Amino acid sequence: MDIFLRGLSYHAVITLAGAASGLLDGMLRAQAGKEPFVDYARRVCEQMAGKTPSRQSYYHHIEMMLGISAHKHLAETDTETVEMDLYESAEKALTRAILDYIKLNGRGEPLMNVFLRLLWAKYDGAHLVAEYENVPKQMRPR
Amino acid sequence: MTTQTYTRLQIAADQLRAAIGLFVARNDRFSVITLAGAADVILSRLVLNTGQSNFTDSIIEMEVEKGGPRQTRAVAGTAVNDMLLINAIKHFDQGDSGTVEVDDLDECALAAILKALPNYVALAGQNEDWITAFYYWIRQNLDPKKYNVNLDPNWVAPAA
Numbered sequence: 171m172d173i174f175l176r177g178l179s180y181h182a183v184i185t186l187a188g189a190a191s192g193l194l195d196g197m198l199r200a201q202a203g204k205e206p207f208v209d210y211a212r213r214v215c216e217q218m219a220g221k222t223p224s225r226q227s228y229y230h231h232i233e234m235m236l237g238i239s240a241h242k243h244l245a246e247t248d249t250e251t252v253e254m255d256l257y258e259s260a261e262k263a264l265t266r267a268i269l270d271y272i273k274l275n276g277r278g279e280p281l282m283n284v285f286l287r288l289l290w291a292k293y294d295g296a297h298l299v300a301e302y303e304n305v306p307k308q309m310r311p312r
Numbered sequence: 313m314t315t316q317t318y319t320r321l322q323i324a325a326d327q328l329r330a331a332i333g334l335f336v337a338r339n340d341r342f343s344v345i346t347l348a349g350a351a352d353v354i355l356s357r358l359v360l361n362t363g364q365s366n367f368t369d370s371i372i373e374m375e376v377e378k379g380g381p382r383q384t385r386a387v388a389g390t391a392v393n394d395m396l397l398i399n400a401i402k403h404f405d406q407g408d409s410g411t412v413e414v415d416d417l418d419e420c421a422l423a424a425i426l427k428a429l430p431n432y433v434a435l436a437g438q439n440e441d442w443i444t445a446f447y448y449w450i451r452q453n454l455d456p457k458k459y460n461v462n463l464d465p466n467w468v469a470p471a472a
Contacts, residue, residue, distance in 0.1 A: 174415075185327055185347055185350045186346055189346045189350075193403070195399070195404070200404065242353060243353065252323070254315060255313055255315045256318070257313035272457065279457065304318070
């Protein structure tokens, strides 16, 4: 969060948020018995598309979408370049990690609250909360 | 921001520069290890793509010269990454304890940078300011009896 908020390196933010998510995802499942972001996203996919993707493939899909894979893997056959909106990817990768962190440890981190306030302002939090009231129970996080 | 094109080398260079910046500023060591480790994955492959040997290959050759068995690149790479905590701080598998033991976190962070840096230099040279600054930091802060602080290619590591 510190690196993101100071705009030091969005590549570093994606890398670190991706690694943190790897730990938090495992800890939520194994230690806390709670639903990580990936499993919530799979439930949403099931409600919207009528099919639950496998955990492994959806985990990979999310990491591809957020640019995390491009920051930690390179195969012989991969392209020389990648296209991404660096700021958007960093913001989303960090948001995903924070959602899992909050489920595990609560909202006590001051920097995290600064980041969440930024999101609230950028995405019109009040409007989103009003819309959330209409979201069916089975599509809400557990 | 908008969508832009980045080369793999740009991504890895930025990760390594961030790792070095955090390290010399005495910031979070786990972040240093994660960033340098991720950069090294990309750089190692890019070096191989150019037809050169990467740093892991050098380690394998050094072990063979000492009389050890010739390990595969995958086995040697995993062993080094385990030693430097690179894997432990990005994965959590069923049955993992939730704690990681480490003798010297500073050494792990430094070693993670020193593993990735030769691969970057092999690809892009050593003229970037952040590399010059890191070399300066090495000369100022590391024990010349233990480390090759002057980057002498003929330097011989002391026996452990």
